[in-house]
Amino acid sequence: MSKVGTLEELVDLVKPGMSISFGGFAHSLTPLAFVRELIRRDIRDLELIGIAEAWAADMLAGAGSLRKIVFSNFMFEGFGLCRNFSRVIETGAVEFEDYSHFALASRFSAAGLGLPFATVRSLLGSDLAGSDDGVQRVRHVDFTSPFGDERVMLLPAASPDVVVIHGHRGDEHGNVQILGATAVIEEQARAGKTVIATVEQFVDSAEIRATPNHTVVPGLLVSHIAEVPYGAHPTGMFRLYDADYDHIRQYAEASRDPAAFAAYLADVTTGDHQDYLARLGVRRLLNLRVDPHFGYHLERTESGWRA
Template sequence: MSKLATMADAIGSLVRDGDTVAIEGFTHLISFAAGHEIIRQRKRDLTLCRLTPDVIYDQMIGAGVASKLIFSWLGNPGVGSLHAVRRLVEGPGLEIEEYSHFGMVGRYTAGAANLPFYPLRTFADCDLPEVNPNIKPITSPFDDGETLYAVPPLKPDVAIIHAQRADANGNTQIWGLLGCQKEVAFASKRVIVVVEEVVEESVIRADPNRVVVPAMKVDAVVHCPRGAHPSYAQGYYDRDNRFYRDWERISKDEAALTAWLDEWVHGTKDHSEYLAKLGEHYFDDLTPEPAPSGSVDYGAYR
């Protein structure tokens, strides 16, 4: 059964006020288009989760959609701070819950496997357990009774991931830099997949090992080319480093950030209008040359 949906319909039906929402993708394949639609629809009181909340969460939090952030490292990668997040953290407006990268992966993994906790060593000699009561010391039942740390499962209401391609049923293929898209999809109650291309099932079946998220976990498939901009999609377009540098200036000034949201998000009805506003030649320097990978012969029964 086809799960194809518009971005507006997918966000409207699957993201609800008060939800815990995870937009994942590690530098690569970050669904800015979905984040912008959440802003357009003025969702409120969300708990946002992400290993590396960067510019998309700065935009969403600056737009007022979130009351809490569950995260590991945060910042504008290679540039500086997330100034909208910082203003609210330093004021009364945003609750935060911080982990290491591996701590967040452990939480998603425990959620995906329906485990009561995930054990780690990485919080030894770290101050985070002192400020985060969800990081708890435990004693190993094996060996010499080593002290470890446990984090609870994280089961978002909605996971949103961007990918290169999927079929209409939701079988989703990703290549290039992977984050924890698989773990967050299996941990979440509802999953929206945003893709550069929708392909026939035969294309997916011809290269089955590239499937990261299977159809059984997907609720909606949104066809949204260049929907990860200004992050990148391997083989489709490169990271827009100029945008990240510009965001430092924009986000420092609350009025400038509000004006940017009014022009580029609220002032566009969808991602296609956002792209049209960038201009038809904007991606000329961001489009990579073809670099096909070697093919594999899977064989066939006679």
């Protein structure tokens, strides 16, 4: 059975009420073409379990797609708060649970190892492990090691219904290669009940087998895959295209106000991904090209090349 589908076919797999997690870190690696399609379809009532995918979190929060947010930190590096995310918590529009990065990533890791719980030192003594009206903010057991007396936290394994990742290259068997730092993608892909991948480019499997060190997620973990060029825009892909900082600035400005943000969303979800890229225009996409030595965008000035 072929794993290859279109972006639209892959999004069909996400149903209201599901728990979902996305690849990404800060302004990189985030499957945002997938997120825009989710928003275009108005799929709601989702439980996001997210660690570093600030873009997915803020867009879905602003679109009203989320029922619950289980997370460790969402912010736009260099651009301040994720305002839609902050707003839905401040207004009480969503349920939420706070973890630390390592605690939540370890919950994924435990699920990926087929274990019922994770063991961490984080959260001990903090208010993340506090309670409201006698109810624990996050389910945990403060546990003393039976092999000594060291204290640790036990946290339940987390296995999202759907994990969506975006990679640099992939093949028809679902193998996904990623260049540069890999965020939480390994742990997410191992934890997910269903793993969906979009990639910048399909390549022949022989190329994957010739460069296996780049395969962060082997195809045996991935059930569906689609080729979606610029599928991370406005976040970037190391060595392919840089984050679109002009677009990020516009987004940050629009997200200050719900009406302005609704207009932004209407704009970016009109038509399909090809329409989105066409509206961005060739000039803009060419301006995101990277320097082959550094892997990010440099501008040529009178005094030389500038980052």
